Amino acid sequence: MPPDTRERLLHAAIGLFARKGYASTSVADILDAAGVNAGSLYHFFPGKQDVLLAVLETYRQGIDPMLLQPAWDGVADPIERVFALLGHYREYLRRTECTYGCPIGSIALELHEPDPPVRALLAANFDGWISAIEGCFIEAGDRLPASVDRRALAIFALTTMEGGVMLSRTDRTLDAFDAAVRMLRDYVDRLQASGSSRGTPVTLSPPGP
């Protein structure tokens, strides 16, 4: 029954890395936020980068229980689940007044030459996200044309989210995020309309302003 010192450090680091980024967060910041002394941190982690590794691993394990399940609560339709998840990120942006969006994306672009284990965990996080969305599009079955690569579409959804977060964070407005998601919605609507020989017919909403 070890004390929760490690947990407190991890939780403090998660918050600080999301708010300030990795490089701009000092070890002293983490220590202050966790209410822990320097030696204790180095008792649990070999160094600062290993705290980052633990944070990224926590995110990775949290994709399903902490991200997907809350976003998909009450949403059964697989395609609606994709946009429910995007809406989840929109809410995150909105609540923070567009100051931070996806912590994985921020760290991915912040570290220009990440050590291999860090890069591997970043890639694993992206892969978990993509695979979940790919599952939605696969579950959509013949509502989408058979010729559409489900995984590529999932990647496209992730680039839309990450790019939208980047632009919206830069001008502190949800406009760019909303515009990008609106276009993705229009695309998926058109895909559904084009393959509508089977499955429930879909009403095509115009992508206007």
Next chain:
Amino acid sequence: MPPDTRERLLHAAIGLFARKGYASTSVADILDAAGVNAGSLYHFFPGKQDVLLAVLETYRQGIDPMLLQPAWDGVADPIERVFALLGHYREYLRRTECTYGCPIGSIALELHEPDPPVRALLAANFDGWISAIEGCFIEAGDRLPASVDRRALAIFALTTMEGGVMLSRTDRTLDAFDAAVRMLRDYVDRLQASGSSRGTPVTLSPPGP
């Protein structure tokens, strides 16, 4: 006729910020790369952040002559110009073995609480890019459905590029970038096909792997 010290500092900073990011580039790095002493830098710039401002302003002024014109050389069709520009970024990724893509995007996500002038210049850079692509889609006229918001489509193209760069940089492979651009191409193709009562008919290529 002032010596080119300021130019050398600017050029060195552009290269280093793109390669290592802003925070990870020390003033000493810039001085070494430019072959200049500390005092000289502070003769031309009040501080490190003002070097960043000058770099961002240089990028902004270079969007047309340094980015668009080379990418669009010999490409007349407005819609092909959009994808020619995306191909330009692909080449940039490829030549650097997927280690760096868009420097504006990297800095935008690296700085979590940028000073107002820095954020304004980042936004101005994105806006210049978006407006240029918006011009392409406007020029495409009735090849695209009238209901499609040209600016939103331009934003969508930027999120595709920035998101694609992020993912490709993370797993050091062009796959994600290619997948995202392929889906954007399919979307634009479908938009053209749907509004094809006027203009040149467009052959719809399947988005398969």
Next chain:
DNA sequence: TTGCGAGTTGAACGCTCATTCAACAGATTC
């Protein structure tokens, strides 16, 4: 010849950073 301003030099400054370490505390084991 003197004076001046633009540009240069590089050592020095104060600060923050990640990390270390010897000493200590308390529970568990033998």
Next chain:
DNA sequence: GAATCTGTTGAATGAGCGTTCAACTCGCAA
């Protein structure tokens, strides 16, 4: 009750950071 293990303490370390500054060079104008 001695030994051991896990965890804690917080001052100290040394490197690197952005920045400052007094002294200097040099071309040019008066």
